Amino acid sequence: MAQVQRMSRLMVKTLRDDPADAETLNHKLLVRAGYVRRTAAGIWTWLPLGKKVYENVARVVREEMDAIGGQEVLLPALLPKEPYEASGRYEEYGDLLFRLKDRKGSDYLLGPTHEEIFTQVVKDQCSSYKDLPVILYQIQTKYRDEARPRAGVLRGREFQMKDSYSFDASDEGLAEAYALHRAAYQRIFERLGLDYRIVSAVSGAMGGSASEEFLAPAPAGEDTFVDCPECDYAANTEAVTFALKPVSVDGHPAVEELDTPDTPTIETLAEHLGVPASATLKNLLVKVDGEIVAVGVPGDREVDLGKLGEHLAPAEVELVTAEDFEGRDDLVRGYVGPQGLEKVRYIADPRVAPGTSWITGANKADRHARNVVCGRDFEVDDYLDVVVVEAGDPCPACGAGLRLDRAIEIGHIFQLGRKYADTFQLDVLGQNGKPVRVTMGSYGIGVSRAVAALVEQSADEQGLCWPAEVAPADVHVVAAGKAVQTELALDVSEQLNAAGVRVLVDDRAGVSPGVKFTDAELIGVPKILVAGRRSAEGVLELKDRRTGEREELSVAEAIARLS
Numbered sequence: 001m002a003q004v005q006r007m008s009r010l011m012v013k014t015l016r017d018d019p020a021d022a023e024t025l026n027h028k029l030l031v032r033a034g035y036v037r038r039t040a041a042g043i044w045t046w047l048p049l050g051k052k053v054y055e056n057v058a059r060v061v062r063e064e065m066d067a068i069g070g071q072e073v074l075l076p077a078l079l080p081k082e083p084y085e086a087s088g089r090y091e092e093y094g095d096l097l098f099r100l101k102d103r104k105g106s107d108y109l110l111g112p113t114h115e116e117i118f119t120q121v122v123k124d125q126c127s128s129y130k131d132l133p134v135i136l137y138q139i140q141t142k143y144r145d146e147a148r149p150r151a152g153v154l155r156g157r158e159f160q161m162k163d164s165y166s167f168d169a170s171d172e173g174l175a176e177a178y179a180l181h182r183a184a185y186q187r188i189f190e191r192l193g194l195d196y197r198i199v200s201a202v203s204g205a206m207g208g209s210a211s212e213e214f215l216a217p218a219p220a221g222e223d224t225f226v227d228c229p230e231c232d233y234a235a236n237t238e239a240v241t242f243a244l245k246p247v248s249v250d251g252h253p254a255v256e257e258l259d260t261p262d263t264p265t266i267e268t269l270a271e272h273l274g275v276p277a278s279a280t281l282k283n284l285l286v287k288v289d290g291e292i293v294a295v296g297v298p299g300d301r302e303v304d305l306g307k308l309g310e311h312l313a314p315a316e317v318e319l320v321t322a323e324d325f326e327g328r329d330d331l332v333r334g335y336v337g338p339q340g341l342e343k344v345r346y347i348a349d350p351r352v353a354p355g356t357s358w359i360t361g362a363n364k365a366d367r368h369a370r371n372v373v374c375g376r377d378f379e380v381d382d383y384l385d386v387v388v389v390e391a392g393d394p395c396p397a398c399g400a401g402l403r404l405d406r407a408i409e410i411g412h413i414f415q416l417g418r419k420y421a422d423t424f425q426l427d428v429l430g431q432n433g434k435p436v437r438v439t440m441g442s443y444g445i446g447v448s449r450a451v452a453a454l455v456e457q458s459a460d461e462q463g464l465c466w467p468a469e470v471a472p473a474d475v476h477v478v479a480a481g482k483a484v485q486t487e488l489a490l491d492v493s494e495q496l497n498a499a500g501v502r503v504l505v506d507d508r509a510g511v512s513p514g515v516k517f518t519d520a521e522l523i524g525v526p527k528i529l530v531a532g533r534r535s536a537e538g539v540l541e542l543k544d545r546r547t548g549e550r551e552e553l554s555v556a557e558a559i560a561r562l563s
């Protein structure tokens with residue numbers, strides 16, 4: 001049977017002041033309430049109370065993963081480099097990867113995510129379509145040498161993730177596994193008491209197709225997203241990749257938005273250049289002497305013709321179509337959002353030497369294209385971001401004014417397809433006896449990050465304020481006085497414990513009731529039960545941590561109420 005947790009014996013040291021370097025609520029409060037301790041930048045120790053909350057989150061995740069047929073495994077965090085070299089990610093991850101050598105000089109890494117290794121596991125274990133579908137998951141420590149490991153446990157360099165991977169013989173199977181995960185994630189975040197939105201997202205370095213993020217709105221979040229107050233529309237302004245698929249110009253909402261001639265559109269440019277304003281305008285690349293000087297993509301319709309004219313004579317300009325972008329998504333990425341394309345990232349082509357002019361799309365603030373010089377305004381390898389969406393822009397679904405908000409990415413689901421299966425030649429024998437290439441999904445939840453997100457969303461001026469499912473206890477019993485109070489507090493604690501209620505009791509001697517009350521508020525257990533001045537009569541006071549509502553109850557009433 002579970003034990004009553006006695007504060008007199010529990011390693012918990014609360015602090016009155018915020019740690020000096022803390023910027024976010026979760027960092028301040030988790031440290032002050034004695035849940036975590038910073039070991040190094042982005043590296044955290046979970047103390048007894050923190051570990052309880054962490055384990056509660058992990059339990060919810062585990063239960064819902066098991067419910068969709070997930071099988072739990074545990075892979076190593078210390079990994080050989082070869083599988084990641086095979087997939088190209090050993091290079092791609094760059095500085096994000098922790099790399100190390102063993103005594104023989106062989107290269108290893110600390111796993112940032114495990115697609116490669118899971119693919120190898122399944123290649124080893126599954127040989128027939130009858131062995132599929134399979135969903136494998138683990139709750140495990142990940143390592144990423146994040147550039148800015150701030151924000152407490154929100155962004156660690158060592159952190160805990162639930163990562164799962166689905167393996168199917170058909171595209172329909174993958175779609176089903178994806179839908180199962182999506183529904184499981186909804187149940188998980190609802191049970192955890194997190195406010196969240198689902199937004200479509202980029203596949204990015206994962207190299208997949210369909211992908212959605214689960215975002216928890218909070219000012220401390222590092223993602224920006226738009227959502228509609230009138231309908232359920234939501235989109236990430238940062239992470240949605242437009243993979244340079246030809247998009248119908250006619251169907252595009254921005255087409256009518258033509259401005260004055262001094263903010264010319266791609267159509268006017270086309271007219272100026274004497275080319276038909278038709279299919280070629282879906283994707284536009286302007287080259288001078290073979291060098292790319294301007295890129296237009298759907299939605300990014302305003303090219304500053306005047307500026308362009310300073311550099312170009314029409315005869316020098318070559319318009320190129322969508323095919324020219326085939327396989328060249330290193331050149332340009334855009335972001336699909338409520339306006340169609342919200343954001344454009346120009347990734348400098350290595351052929352563009354410092355000093356070359358590079359004309360970007362307009363941003364909404366100045367509505368004019370800028371002329372940007374490589375080497376002066378950005379480095380060859382830099383991204384240039386042009387955010388076009390703004391708060392108040394019309395929702396594409398219903399027209400209401402969109403809100404622009406910050407959020408924390410708490411989960412991310414991907415349909416990877418066959419990228420890793422191709423790398424490792426993961427085939428199973430199909431129904432007709434021929435080999436079938438397996439298709440995969442990968443799905444992540446930041447388990448440690450979810451703890452931080454909960455704090456960011458639920459804490460108040462007094463401190464932490466946990467939803468019941470994740471709280472380190474159901475009730476915090478406070479012995480506010482001397483022997484009589486302590487005796488009653490311990491007695492009621494044992495009775496509650498016997499009734500299956502998780503109890504934390506503040507039985508510390510020599511600590512004033514005032515300090516105990518402040519600590520109880522800070523620690524954030526949902527119910528606070530006080531053995532105070534009416535203890536001799538067997539009367540307790542029950543306080544709701546969130547609402548502050550209080551009522552007096554007898555021991556029997558308190559036990560009935562809480563169990």
Ligand code: ATP
Nearest residue numbers: 146154155156159161409410411412444445446449
């Ligand atoms: P972010 O955009 O915040 O850097 P990510 O997109 O790189 O996150 P994924 O690769 O999608 O992260 O990993 C799956 C999940 O793991 C994320 O949705 C997030 O909840 C969690 N996660 C990622 N990086 C960290 C980190 N440094 N610390 C804590 N949790 C993290």
Ligand code: MG
Nearest residue numbers: 096144146155
């Ligand atoms: Mg990241």
Ligand code: MG
Nearest residue numbers: 213239409412
């Ligand atoms: Mg992300």
Ligand code: MG
Nearest residue numbers: 213409411412
């Ligand atoms: Mg992600």
